[in-house]
Amino acid sequence: MKLRCEAARVVAGLLGGLLLMSFGPPQAAAPETTLAPAALEPLTPTSRRAYAEVLKLRLDAARAVLRPELAAAPKSPAPLLVANCADFVELVISQDASRYDALTDSQEAHLDALDDAPASALRDYARAEITLHLGLSQLLFKHLVVGGYHLRSGYHQMQDVVKHYPNFAPARKTLGVCDFAVGAMPEGYHWLLRLLGLTPSVEAGLRNLNIAASQPSDFQLESQLLQALIRESYYKQPAEAERLTARLTAEQPDNLLFAYVRMSVAKRQHHADAALAAYRGRPTGLAYLPVPYLHHMAADLLLYRGDYVASERENLAFLHESKSQHYRKDAAFKLYLAAWLGSQPAATMARYRALINQPGPADVEEDTYAQHYYDEARALNPILTRARLQSDGGYDREALATLRGFRPTATTLWRDRIEAPYRRARAFQGLGQLDSAWFYFEATLTEAGPKAPYYYAPQAALQQGYMAQSVGNKPIARKYFLKALAYPWHEYKNSTDAKAKLALRTLK
Numbered sequence: 328m329k330l331r332c333e334a335a336r337v338v339a340g341l342l343g344g345l346l347l348m349s350f351g352p353p354q355a356a357a358p359e360t361t362l363a364p365a366a367l368e369p370l371t372p373t374s375r376r377a378y379a380e381v382l383k384l385r386l387d388a389a390r391a392v393l394r395p396e397l398a399a400a401p402k403s404p405a406p407l408l409v410a411n412c413a414d415f416v417e418l419v420i421s422q423d424a425s426r427y428d429a430l431t432d433s434q435e436a437h438l439d440a441l442d443d444a445p446a447s448a449l450r451d452y453a454r455a456e457i458t459l460h461l462g463l464s465q466l467l468f469k470h471l472v473v474g475g476y477h478l479r480s481g482y483h484q485m486q487d488v489v490k491h492y493p494n495f496a497p498a499r500k501t502l503g504v505c506d507f508a509v510g511a512m513p514e515g516y517h518w519l520l521r522l523l524g525l526t527p528s529v530e531a532g533l534r535n536l537n538i539a540a541s542q543p544s545d546f547q548l549e550s551q552l553l554q555a556l557i558r559e560s561y562y563k564q565p566a567e568a569e570r571l572t573a574r575l576t577a578e579q580p581d582n583l584l585f586a587y588v589r590m591s592v593a594k595r596q597h598h599a600d601a602a603l604a605a606y607r608g609r610p611t612g613l614a615y616l617p618v619p620y621l622h623h624m625a626a627d628l629l630l631y632r633g634d635y636v637a638s639e640r641e642n643l644a645f646l647h648e649s650k651s652q653h654y655r656k657d658a659a660f661k662l663y664l665a666a667w668l669g670s671q672p673a674a675t676m677a678r679y680r681a682l683i684n685q686p687g688p689a690d691v692e693e694d695t696y697a698q699h700y701y702d703e704a705r706a707l708n709p710i711l712t713r714a715r716l717q718s719d720g721g722y723d724r725e726a727l728a729t730l731r732g733f734r735p736t737a738t739t740l741w742r743d744r745i746e747a748p749y750r751r752a753r754a755f756q757g758l759g760q761l762d763s764a765w766f767y768f769e770a771t772l773t774e775a776g777p778k779a780p781y782y783y784a785p786q787a788a789l790q791q792g793y794m795a796q797s798v799g800n801k802p803i804a805r806k807y808f809l810k811a812l813a814y815p816w817h818e819y820k821n822s823t824d825a826k827a828k829l830a831l832r833t834l835k
Contacts, residue, residue: 368449368495370545371396374405378412378545384420384583384616386413402444408453411437415460419467420618422651427468434461448492455484456501479524489535500539500550506532507557511825529829533557552588559592561829563793568592581610587621594624597757599631599720619649623658630661631720633713635669652687653694659683660697668713696818708733708743714750723757726750745775749783752790761794778815785814785823792830801834808834 370378373396380389390413396406411434418430434457441454462477482505488498510529536557539550552571559568572589579585586609593602606625626641642658642665649655659682666676683701688694700707710733717726733747752767768787775784792807811827814820 368447370405370409371403374409375545377406377409381409381412381416382549382584383579383581383610384416384618385614386417386616388614389413402440404441404444404447404450404453407437407440408449408456411453411457411460415464417616418464420616420620422467422649422653424468424650427464431461431464434464448488448495448498451484451488451491452495452498452501455481455488455498457481458484459501459505482525494542496539496542496544496550497546499535499542500546500553503532503534503536503539503550504553506535508532511561511829529832556588556592560595561826562833563797565592565596569596576605576608580608583610583615583618586610587618590621590624594628597719597721599628599722603628603632617648619645619651620654622648623654623661626658626661626665628720630665631716631722633668633716635665639665639669653691655685655687655694656683656689656697657691657693659685660700664712664716667707668709692819692822699818705740705742708740708746711743711746711750714754715746718750718753718757721757723754726754727758730754741779742781745771745779745781745783748774749787752787756790756794765791765794772810777813780815780817782817782819782823785811785817786819788814789823789827789830792827796830796834805831805834 369375373392377389377392380386380392389409393406393410393413396403397410400406414430414433418426437457438454438461441450441457444450458477458481460481462474462479462481465471465474465477467474482502485498485502485505488495489502492498507529509525510532536550536554540547540554544550552575555568555571558564569592572585572592575582575585576589586605590602590605590609593599593605603625606621606628609621622641622645626638626645629635629638629641639662642662645658646655659679662682663676663679665671666679680701683697689698710729714726714729714733717723717729730747730751735744735747748767748770752764752771755761755767756764768791771787772784775781775787788807788811792804792811795801795804795807808827808831812824817823
């Protein structure tokens with residue numbers, strides 16, 4: 328089940344940062360390699376136009392552009408690859424089970440056509456890429472055995488493409504993303520990777536992605552975006568991603584994917600106002616593939632601002648429009664929070680809270696957290712909750728003002744005693760007051776001890792590791808990254824552990 332979520336993150340990477348999700352810059356410079364013209368083997372002009380439409384999430388337009396070329400050359404790898412990208416994007420974004428059979432059958436038909444095409448760098452790359460698409464699609468819908476088979480096959484095929492065509496940059500992009508994303512999986516899944524015959528290396532993945540991002544190809548921009556998102560998400564280096572996404576949305580205001588990525592980066596960096604601006608400025612209309620998850624993201628941003636009515640409206644739109652089973656529990660939890668903090672009637676709060684426990688998976692960590700809240704059946708502290716939301720949105724001064732109202736008593740829950748200094752630490756960290764942040768992170772660790780089953784202490788240790796790393800104090804950074812790993816189960820253990828392990832690798 329968890330493998331499926333990690334596979335979805337790989338999918339997100341392959342689409343240019345859609346999900347998914349928890350990605351240090353390559354330490355080695357790209358080799359001095361110049362691709363020969365034949366090695367580039369670009370897409371055809373028609374396929375290139377269609378691919379641009381796929382990246383804009385205008386899939387009907389992409390398919391219309393491709394139709395004549397596919398009819399005239401049904402075994403040509405360029406239009407088959409782009410057509411498959413359209414199918415894959417639709418399935419991953421919509422997660423519509425009613426479209427699964429048709430879209431995976433289409434992927435298999437693309438593979439059959441490629442088997443009859445003459446061997447070339449583009450043909451072999453397209454075949455490996457489509458095999459990975461098929462495997463990830465199957466994993467996403469819980470067909471684990473056949474999905475694992477195709478994932479393994481596609482991975483090894485892509486390795487062969489890089490081996491036989493070392494100057495073919497697109498293969499470096501895909502192999503690099505797969506190596507990094509799968510290599511960053513928690514150790515608990517390494518036995519499954521070995522069973523599948525996968526031996527990914529984060530370092531090798533970063534080197535390959537760096538090559539792809541530095542070499543001209545039809546997929547260079549995608550490679551650069553992936554590289555920037557990895558640096559932003561996993562290595563706390565957001566500047567490149569912020570600059571690139573700002574430039575891309577300015578250059579292509581009609582590109583829904585770029586608007587999504589811009590919104591996602593701003594949200595992760597606690598710039599709620601900028602993320603909302605990206606949401607409100609996104610292109611809309613029937614020409615675009617619906618992306619209901621954008622409503623859920625907007626609902627979070629509005630919740631951070633305290634606009635509870637608008638947040639409720641966006642999450643209701645998400646639940647109404649989404650065909651996916653993911654983030655539904657999280658949306659119900661956020662609906663409950665909006666109703667509770669907005670002083671709605673008790674019956675409304677109870678209805679939203681009950682939605683959390685509706686049948687459905689809790690694979691993604693946000694859904695896990697929501698279900699854990701429901702099962703624990705303990706009341707949230709309104710001051711800490713409001714401060715958390717404010718800080719998540721980057722409203723750190725407001726969060727500190729809110730926290731002044733927190734007065735622990737003899738009956739205050741242990742969870743709340745741990746959370747209070749953590750919230751102060753994150754607010755001070757957001758304001759750049761790092762001495763105060765460090766003090767309250769330490770207070771969080773002291774209050775929690777070594778085994779508290781909450782995410783505050785491991786996250787505090789992770790942040791202290793990053794702070795020490797940023798000033799070059801490797802011994803202290805290593806100490807706190809290891810401390811973050813040492814905590815037992817908590818709601819965000821998978822992503823916290825993955826980030827701590829990647830950070831430890833950079834200290835060597």
